[in-house]
Amino acid sequence: MSIARQNLRMVGKLVVVTAGMFAFGYALVPIYKHVCEALGINILAVSERQVPGGAAKLPANTQVDTSRTITVEFDANARGPWQFRPAQRSVQVHPGQLTTVMYEFQNMQDRRMAAQAIPSYAPRQSAAHFNKLECFCFNQYTLEPGEKKEWPVAFIIDPRLPKDVTTITLSYTFFEVGARVPPAPTASTADTSPRS
Template sequence: MNDNDPQEGRSEERDTNRKMLGKLVVVAVAMFGFGYALIPVYRHICEVLGINVLTQKDGTVAPPKNTQVDMSRSITVELDSNVQGTLRFRPTQRSITVHPGEMATVVYEVVNSQARPVTAQAIPSYAPQSATPHFKKVECFCFQQQTLQANEAKQMPVVFFLDPALPKEVKTITLSYTFIEIAGVNKTAAAPGGVVR
């Protein structure tokens, strides 16, 4: 018999491959089992340590609390509006009471009663001046120019919060917007047929 029998070499190779496949299957099953077992272990560890617990003992979901809200203070935010141009502009409410750190939304309404498009920009101001760095706007129509088509009305929200570092002596803040018309008079509007009026 020849020691270099190709049949015998292939047989040994197949046996080696089968053993390796068996080991890989065992490793894959063990990894899946370990990953699957981590979920209840993680939950139990979190419960014991009181970390990231969303479910209370009775099974109800605990609402998340915003620990940044200072419930011991209430600030009145008065809303004001001014216009430079032809637009009508006003807040839909005169004031709102908020706690520092609490997210709030107010709405301003603008109306273009002209028979032409008007573009304007809102400029905010605050009183007292010391409140300015503590008034944090998340969403505001003042971030960009607003174009209103002829006879269009818009309601525009302002989403904000007051930084809890707001000085303690500040009890009332006035948020005032001046809406300034910056474009809209289009003297070279083309009539139908390409004739300039």
């Protein structure tokens, strides 16, 4: 067999292997989806089937404790010349219920600002049961002069929250990151010129 014929045969094999790889790549998504549905690990597939028609109802969340109501109060503290406040001061939620609230920010300075928020909870034992799924406190943000933003806080109160806790206060302190710190004051140098 000549070398040209061997090369042609090798090119043919490579083309078949390449075509097989592309076919497998395209088939991988539906295969993955069917395997996940069969094993019950693809929760998105359920909602994808139900959303387009709109008639299908999602199953009730059995993790929500409707026998209890918790008042969640929101507090905002700003360290610097900017506005920072919750869109609403409080909400009533059931333990296990997903809730989203918005916080509003505005940079009142005439310069760009990088800032971050730190949360705190009252009473203290509620912190272990306050589960945030989305929160602006996880990141630093840059605000241009005068820029306004709204950021969400999505949370669930764990049903294992002690029964005697009926109110939780979520408090944020919003502060500038990397702010220029003025130099420490030094003792003023006394005027050493002779006085008459």
